[in-house]
Amino acid sequence: MELVRNLMVILFTGILTENFILNKFYGICPFLGVSKTTGGAVGMGLAVTAVMVGASAVTYPIYHYVLVPLHIEYLKTICFILVIAAFVQTIEMVMKKHIPPLYKTLGVYLPLITTNCAVLGVTIINIDSGYSFIEALMNAFSGGIGFLLVMLIFSGVRERISSCDVPKALEGTPITLIAASLTSLSFVGFSGIVDGIFGG
């Protein structure tokens, strides 16, 4: 029961109160770049979720069974970024060969993800927070779903902005950032909800 409760806390915290984009600022580049249309936002969100869970599953054992026994924990940044790059390449190739329909939908987003700080960020956080393997996977999953949710909400906001009369100085990125600020503010409303449900 304790484990289930922990997992639920991680899930809701990752999606609502500690959202990856709006609270922790991971993956702002794809957030600003690919959220112009709903289709693009969902595709990017799904690809990020998949890669984050996969990368966590790969880097966690590498850290605990290779880096720790050899006492080279300080190499984790170098090691993780290489693993992530190789991992993304591999799933891209496997997908292209074996699941072409999925590749057509998500494949174009994959190369963008290697340099997405959300992926490297989540693998390092998993290690730094001392999560167990299951908790690490849940953390990556909740971060990814939170990412997807905000991308989806924000693509709607941006479609609305694109039909608005924006002051000339604010056109383009500034108005997008201000809209992101308001979206972030609305997520502040969730603070305390996790403690409220699960009793702190």
Next chain:
Amino acid sequence: MSYMKEFTKGLIKENPNLVMLLGMCPTLAVTTMASNGLGMGLATTFVLVCSNLVISLLKKVIPDTVRLPCFIVIIAGFVTFVSIMLDSFLPDLAESLGVFLSLITVNCIILGRAEMFACKNKVLPSILDGLGMGLGFTGSLIVVGAIRELLGTGKIFGFNVAPDFIEPMTIFILPAGGFFTLGCVIAILGVITRKKPKKPDCAACPVRESCNKTESREVT
């Protein structure tokens, strides 16, 4: 004289952060205090100068097809060096920057400059380019950080400057205030330089080819 130009272009005209819109994540995340912005900016500058130096030296050795992984390894090496140094000499700063210290590795400014400049130019211009871009980034971090710290807590660099009767607006040190301040700073810089704020500068982005594919897919 052209060396001077390589250095100064990064400061305002091609400011990596406010004009080219690269490396937004650390700009938003660490700027709750001006001093954090300064620390993050200088750490990034150091990595940028060193990686530009090494990459411009190795540009003939690195094969074209695997250049991105090579650049990333070089960058990650310097990032590890910086984070070990900060951990031992400035532990407070290292703690407040947290995971974003490691995330300098995936800062698009550094990879972008490696791809756009260092792998095509000689050593000295590359160092100057890295120094200019890094200081431009530092400058924008300090500006955003100072605005947020002043409005959010009434302090700048930890010193009380606002009179007591002005209530600090806590919202500015919340994430929402970060987005808002950065948006305003970019807009103001656009008005001052009389240039329309650009879209993210794709020419500088290492993954632009796949991104273009994404864009064209969205249109169809």
